[in-house]
Amino acid sequence: MQPFTSVTGVAVPLLQDDINTDQIAPVPTQRSLKPDYKDLFFHRARRGADDALDPSHVLNQPQFAAPSIFVTGRNFGCGSSREGAVWTMMAVGVSCIIARSIADLYRENCLQNGVLPIELPDHVADTLEKRIVTANGAEPFTVNLETQLISGPGGPDIAFEISHADRTRLLEGLDDIGMSLKHASEIAVWEERARSASPWLQRALRSPDTEPAK
Amino acid sequence: MNKPQTMLDKLWDAHFVAQRLDGRNMIYIDRHVLHELHAPHAFEQLEKAKRGVRRADLTFSMQDHTVATKPGRTQSTNPDGEQFQVAMREGSNRYGIRLFDLHDPEQGISHVVAPELGLVLPGATHAVPDSHACTVGGLGALGIGCGTSELEHILITQTLAMKRPKSMRITLDGTLHPYVSAKDLSLRILSLFGASFGRGYAIEFAGEAVRALSVEARLTLCNLAIEMGSRSGFVAPDEKTFAYLKGRPYAPHGAEWEAALAQWRTLPSDEGANFDKELRVDCSELAPQITWGTDLSQTISVTDAVPALDGDAEAVTKKQRALAYMGLDPGQPILGLKVDRVFIGSCTNARISDLRTAAAMIKGKRVASGVTAMAVPGSTSVKRIAESEGLDQIFKEAGFFWGESGCSMCAGGNGDRGKPQERIVSTTNRNFEGRQGKGVRTHLSGVEVAAASAIAGVIADPRTIG
Numbered sequence: 001m002q003p004f005t006s007v008t009g010v011a012v013p014l015l016q017d018d019i020n021t022d023q024i025a026p027v028p029t030q031r032s033l034k035p036d037y038k039d040l041f042f043h044r045a046r047r048g049a050d051d052a053l054d055p056s057h058v059l060n061q062p063q064f065a066a067p068s069i070f071v072t073g074r075n076f077g078c079g080s081s082r083e084g085a086v087w088t089m090m091a092v093g094v095s096c097i098i099a100r101s102i103a104d105l106y107r108e109n110c111l112q113n114g115v116l117p118i119e120l121p122d123h124v125a126d127t128l129e130k131r132i133v134t135a136n137g138a139e140p141f142t143v144n145l146e147t148q149l150i151s152g153p154g155g156p157d158i159a160f161e162i163s164h165a166d167r168t169r170l171l172e173g174l175d176d177i178g179m180s181l182k183h184a185s186e187i188a189v190w191e192e193r194a195r196s197a198s199p200w201l202q203r204a205l206r207s208p209d210t211e212p213a214k
Numbered sequence: 215m216n217k218p219q220t221m222l223d224k225l226w227d228a229h230f231v232a233q234r235l236d237g238r239n240m241i242y243i244d245r246h247v248l249h250e251l252h253a254p255h256a257f258e259q260l261e262k263a264k265r266g267v268r269r270a271d272l273t274f275s276m277q278d279h280t281v282a283t284k285p286g287r288t289q290s291t292n293p294d295g296e297q298f299q300v301a302m303r304e305g306s307n308r309y310g311i312r313l314f315d316l317h318d319p320e321q322g323i324s325h326v327v328a329p330e331l332g333l334v335l336p337g338a339t340h341a342v343p344d345s346h347a348c349t350v351g352g353l354g355a356l357g358i359g360c361g362t363s364e365l366e367h368i369l370i371t372q373t374l375a376m377k378r379p380k381s382m383r384i385t386l387d388g389t390l391h392p393y394v395s396a397k398d399l400s401l402r403i404l405s406l407f408g409a410s411f412g413r414g415y416a417i418e419f420a421g422e423a424v425r426a427l428s429v430e431a432r433l434t435l436c437n438l439a440i441e442m443g444s445r446s447g448f449v450a451p452d453e454k455t456f457a458y459l460k461g462r463p464y465a466p467h468g469a470e471w472e473a474a475l476a477q478w479r480t481l482p483s484d485e486g487a488n489f490d491k492e493l494r495v496d497c498s499e500l501a502p503q504i505t506w507g508t509d510l511s512q513t514i515s516v517t518d519a520v521p522a523l524d525g526d527a528e529a530v531t532k533k534q535r536a537l538a539y540m541g542l543d544p545g546q547p548i549l550g551l552k553v554d555r556v557f558i559g560s561c562t563n564a565r566i567s568d569l570r571t572a573a574a575m576i577k578g579k580r581v582a583s584g585v586t587a588m589a590v591p592g593s594t595s596v597k598r599i600a601e602s603e604g605l606d607q608i609f610k611e612a613g614f615f616w617g618e619s620g621c622s623m624c625a626g627g628n629g630d631r632g633k634p635q636e637r638i639v640s641t642t643n644r645n646f647e648g649r650q651g652k653g654v655r656t657h658l659s660g661v662e663v664a665a666a667s668a669i670a671g672v673i674a675d676p677r678t679i680g
Contacts, residue, residue, distance in 0.1 A: 187242070200335065
């Protein structure tokens with residue numbers, strides 16, 4: 001995974017609560033194994049009833065055409081487990097999401113992809129949102145994971161919290177599967193123990209007298 | 215004496231494998247159930263990385279999200295679905311994973327099939343790359359929805375790396391009135407506490423009202439844990455759970471059944487166990503519930519009016535947006551709103567007990583003119599049982615479409631969708647904007663309100679239609 005140290009770029013504010021995965025990456029009318037994640041990005045939310053892009057929607061405004069930092073409200077990414085809702089963010093260039101809170105599954109999916117998820121308490125979010133709305137895409141913001149600071153026009157640097165473990169994982173670009181495979185012998189030991197403690201869990205065999213009706 | 219433990223403590227400790235460099239706990243996944251929407255991507259990643267599946271024998275594949283519901287369907291009936299189903303078949307064959315394919319007599323929605331086959335067991339961890347994996351908590355398992363990268367991680371390691379969730383117990387008191395069911399309990403909880411109060415927690419549902427629920431109803435209750443913000447929700451197993459599982463194809467049998475039973479009886483939270491959060495709801499006067507807005511906290515009793523535009527500026531804006539999308543005015547009654555479609559189905563409410571409830575209500579009646587009504591069984595086994603009881607005839611004679619099993623209109627991934635501005639009463643689990651088709655106005659309810667509304671042609675109170 002690509003290490004994340006810092007990002008500098010346009011910060012786009014979509015200041016609503018409970019933005020769900022059906023809004024971020026809707027199920028497309030024509031489904032494909034390889035969808036165009038750039039096109040999927042808030043596909044319906046950005047369009048009016050006539051399917052044309054709504055120029056008044058913040059995500060359609062030219063100054064926000066290539067955002068790096070996405071700023072939003074509470075419970076961002078609630079809903080489905082679909083990782084496409086993170087991939088669509090990455091496809092348009094977003095590598096950091098700053099929210100008042102982020103849904104558990106969505107936050108995990110961010111970490112899996114090297115996208116920095118930041119959760120800010122309300123009083124800090126209030127200040128940052130104002131500055132980002134005022135900047136209106138004209139000047140860049142920087143999010144630095146090493147110093148845990150957000151900087152940009154309109155005020156002093158803003159500190160953010162992230163667990164040491166998540167910070168390390170992103171900074172070092174640690175490969176999720178690689179990290180776990182270091183524990184392969186412990187997995188084997190666990191299985192060995194489970195085979196005697198709860199053998200029915202280590203085997204998923206069909207009882208011979210339960211063949212399905214044809 | 216040992217410190218009293220919650221059921222979550224017991225489940226977590228029993229599955230703890232190791233602590234990773236990044237502080238996450240690796241927990242062992244006893245059963246991993248895949249579906250065709252997300253597994254093909256992971257299969258492709260595996261092939262690229264030249265890695266294998268560690269425990270294909272504990273992994274099962276389902277075709278559910280993209281399958282057509284039309285009788286006589288093939289994999290190309292939903293043209294978009296074919297590529298997913300083919301990739302699922304190829305990947306499952308390549309890695310030796312048992313696939314419940316389109317024409318398998320036990321095909322269906324994974325969260326419906328896994329319990330009915332006994333693939334879910336009390337005390338087991340059960341992962342699915344779908345957020346509604348929490349459904350199977352109704353049997354006392356820890357169901358965990360996961361993303362696509364996590365899916366790949368489980369295939370390779372048979373573990374999931376997670377932060378240990380905090381524990382929450384929601385105690386539901388009281389006895390439910392007729393025509394009030396598990397779905398109403400979940401919706402009520404959402405209306406009281408919102409759509410994100412469960413973030414970071416695993417929820418244990420407990421109390422008199424939960425004990426009184428059938429196992430199938432408990433699956434419905436747990437199905438909506440994710441809508442509360444929790445990746446997992448569960449009910450402690452009891453004699454009903456054991457009776458439900460006995461003799462199921464993949465449940466332990468013979469001497470092993472007795473050994474399993476002895477372990478399962480030790481699973482419930484100990485007396486005096488400490489939860490990180492406790493909530494309590496009196497359900498004795500609960501009325502049938504229905505959503506009026508575009509998230510699940512926007513729920514009211516079916517006899518209530520749509521909320522007025524009160525609260526702070528933020529709350530007003532949110533309500534205005536939802537009301538505009540739903541085509542509603544503040545303060546208007548929800549009863550009597552004209553309905554275009556009714557959908558009875560999904561991992562929330564498409565088990566045999568749901569279909570029996572609906573059928574009993576519509577028997578000998580007709581769906582109101584102008585209403586398109588669909589009943590889609592949660593699995594091919596459910597469909598077979600329903601047909602053996604003549605339920606299909608009741609649905610068809612009433613004017614319902616009776617289809618083949620799959621996720622269908624829940625997310626419309628198979629092409630079953632509404633049209634813009636159509637109002638749908640749906641037994642599914644998400645009322646998000648555009649979820650059931652562009653501009654579609656979804657009202658979530660239990661099967662009782664849905665069945666009553668199909669007959670009345672308007673949103674109706676099942677207690678007065680009965």
